Amino acid sequence: MAKKIIGETLLEIANAIESGQFTKKIKIGLTTLGSEHGVDNLVNGAHFAKSNLFDIVLIGPKVETDLEVIEVNDEKEMHTKMEELLESGYIDSCVTMHYNFPIGVSTVGRVITPGRGKEMILATTTGTSATNRIEAMVRNAIYGIATAKSIGIKTPKVGILNVDGARQVEKCLNELKDNGYDLEFAESVRADGGCVMRGNDLLVGAPDVMVCDTLSGNIFMKVFSSFTSGGDYESIGYGYGPGVGEDYNRKILILSRASGSPVVSNALKYAYDVAKGNVSEIAKEEFINAKKSKFDTIIESVTKKEAKVSEDIKMPDKQVVTxxxxxxxxxxxxxxxxxxxxxxxxxxxxxxxxxxxxxxxxxxxxxxxxxxxxxxxxxx
Structure with missing residues (x-):
């Protein structure tokens, strides 16, 4: 097996030399200050994630490791250095904690559901996609679709969590679909079906992408990742995910300060997936297609504030209602x-x-x- 891998690697190098086309190895950053479980917890997660597919660059204090370390003294300097490395292209994406995204950008989480052991995208888990709740959830759907496609799900099926605003979101997404936007709805596992999802659907991972408001998504992320460990140590899943927006280029993925080494490891792999799949470009393309399908008009219809004339509406005579x-x-x-x-x-x-x-x-x-x-x- 080792000889086979070496042979294939040498063949790839030979082909690259012959064609003159070399692909830079993807580098993933990891900031190592700020965890409730200490620096070692994050460094251990990085060691778990070591792979021939990508290199890991630690941004934080000096530690004993064979990984590359870029030394910083505090969290402010750490995030400044992270942004510099991303802007320069030295790293392709980065995993960090408590990063402030602009309005319009939210993180797309990735969990492993307990009912079936199936992966599911949670859109979204931190950040604010829009100040209007319905617009935010419609945007979350597109962010989730873009992220799912970036990790290799060609036709992600979308479900809408049954929270306040779900039916309005369903209406907006149906209009987008009717206008030509490529969207496939998931079906609830409950007998009455439909794309509006219940708690059962969360547990089994009925959709590929579960659309929800960010606060609900954040709670579900915490529950899914730490339900076996008591809440103060997140041990399952891929973290809160990349910040995604209509025109946002930085690939920054979020962890909780309670995330344990297994989640850190998975988050680094998730960071590789979205960097390789170029989630930023896919999100731009999704919004181009959505706007061709009258996205702006649909959103305007739910966000515009019309002056309502008060009118005295008389209740008709009562009837039996069944x-x-x-x-x-x-x-x-x-x-x-x-x-x-x-x-x-x-x-x-x-x-x-x-x-x-x-x-x-x-x-x-x-x-x-x-x-x-x-x-x-x-x-x-």
Missing amino acids: TQISGVDIMDLEDAVKELWKNGVYAESGMGCTGPIVLVNDAKGKIAVDILLKAGYTAK
Whole structure:
């Protein structure tokens, strides 16, 4: 086996000499100050990750190691040096802790789900993709798709976590898809299916990319990575991932200060994957395609602030309501009910096992759905 590997390596070198095409070996940085578990924890993770595929450059205090070390004295100097090395191209990506990304950039995590042992992308886990919640989650979906493609998933399947705003996000993504954006939805493992995911789907990794708000993603990241170790030591998964944005070039991946050596090791491998796959360029291309599919118009429709004229809407006479209409977001639920009242349809709001619902009389079911569709309250 050793002779075979040496032979293949020599053949690659010979071919490179003959063609005149040499590829620089990818270098991955790792900052080594700031961990709650000390410098050795990070250095040990780097040693676990050692590979013939990439070189590792430590940025921190001097330590006993055969890896390259660029010495710095404190965390501020460490991040300044990291940025210099990235800008100069000396390193291709870097793993660090507590880095401040600009608005519009969020990190895309990578976990191993406990139900099936399947890898799943969490989009996103730190940062702020946009100040509007719905826009942020739609952007998170694109960030997740770009990251999944950069690590070799050619057609990632996307699920939307059932949090506030999920149905509006589903509507936006469906519009993008209808307008030509290449997007494939995942299917929930629950009997009623759909792309809006429940806790069960998190555990089994139903989608390749799970879209959520950043705060929820951060919590899930911590739970997935430390549920076997009690919370103060993250031992499973690949960390909080690379910062991804519409036009962001630095490949900086985030760890928690509680991340243990196994997660540090995996984060370095993740950093290699997104550097080799060039996640930044893929993200740019995804947004070019999304904008061709009316991304800006779709986002404007959910973020514009219109002056609302107060109107006294009279509630129609009460009726028995047994028909359920799902697909209305929790934040729009009461407005959807009033929209039906305005059109002479008695309705009530409720909460089903899969989320918010509007309840109407059986005879008014189809009429109610048509009214809500026309008003943009449901994608169904």
